[in-house]
Amino acid sequence: MGRKQSYTESELLDLTKRLVLEHGYDGFHLKLLSQHLPGARSTIYQYYANKEEIVAACMKRVITSVIEKASAIDESDTMQALQVLLGIYVEESKLHQLLGDAHKINTTNSAAASRDLDVVEQAHATLKVQLTRLFQRAQQDKNLREDIPLPVLIGGFFNLINTPNMINIPTPEWSKLLFQMWMGGAQQ
């Protein structure tokens, strides 16, 4: 019994992601959120206590889905695994930008937000461990040039995800192109 909810928590978090990416953490607020949802602003407080909790929950949700995909990768072929991993990152290319605002969230007034951000940090570390493991293997297998420091190669790899897809090809082929460029270089 009782009344039907006019939107789900999932819809709320999806919308939050879009709006935080569009306006930045500081530019995001609950009135803005409510203007893109059916119903009154005060209804949002049925789902979360404040902006901090909403954004923290949103970040946790996004990074958790990436962790799930990344941990399912077959790592038996190192370079193949790196290419697949890049594909996952490119698919969620806004992840980095979104998480960049995590430090702005004031957690002093919300235990829930604090807990969610701990999960985010944990997940971030897990992804870093995987990336480091793959790169160390690639180096041991003599797959990487040695005249450029490993952190630079890793930074360059990771930064690929931000490359705007100007020629607008589907994500899988796009990530393959980026990987090729990163591996072989631009020079003929």
Place this chain on the structure above:
Amino acid sequence: MGRKQSYTESELLDLTKRLVLEHGYDGFHLKLLSQHLPGARSTIYQYYANKEEIVAACMKRVITSVIEKASAIDESDTMQALQVLLGIYVEESKLHQLLGDAHKINTTNSAAASRDLDVVEQAHATLKVQLTRLFQRAQQDKNLREDIPLPVLIGGFFNLINTPNMINIPTPEWSKLLFQMWMGGAQQ
């Protein structure tokens, strides 16, 4: 005669740049700005009429300085010119992020902001022309691989500027490393 100004327009714009990068365009406001300046918030209105004009003037100032450096490049050696250009972009690596907020500025209430943003757009186009010219030459000179579309190579080059300098080496050497990686690739 009269009283001395307590800060210069330059100081105001430098601070604006820092704060817009830190908080995003939406998170930036005049009270925040005044809290990082000596004196009262209302003093700011002696310099500019509102937030829109301040940020537009700030963007114009930054991109103008980049244009000056970029137009002084000796383009006789194409690949050398590209490396120097990358150095300039890396030096002002926040430029891209800063200008990304340009479309958010509401120019309907300020002719001054509108004029400044026109200059920004013009400068942006000028930089793009130079980059395209250099890349077309590099391609004609058979300096670039042909199995990857030119826009992808350009996008990859331009995206290098966002690579975080984790090993914290001085900018000139850093940009050289990035250029090497972009040219030769990560693979041995």
Place this chain on the structure above:
DNA sequence: TATATATTCGACACATGTGTCAAATTAATA
């Protein structure tokens, strides 16, 4: 149809940011 209850709604008190203006302050010069 009547009842129980989950959900929504809108108004209220509060907090923060904006733009203006007359009065106060400061510094050069007569």
Place this chain on the structure above:
DNA sequence: TATTAATTTGACACATGTGTCGAATATATA
């Protein structure tokens, strides 16, 4: 030192966002 003018200041009216709460609404079930 007195005058003049550029600059600063703080208060005011207004605008926008926040979190809460009692009343109103909708829906499953008896």
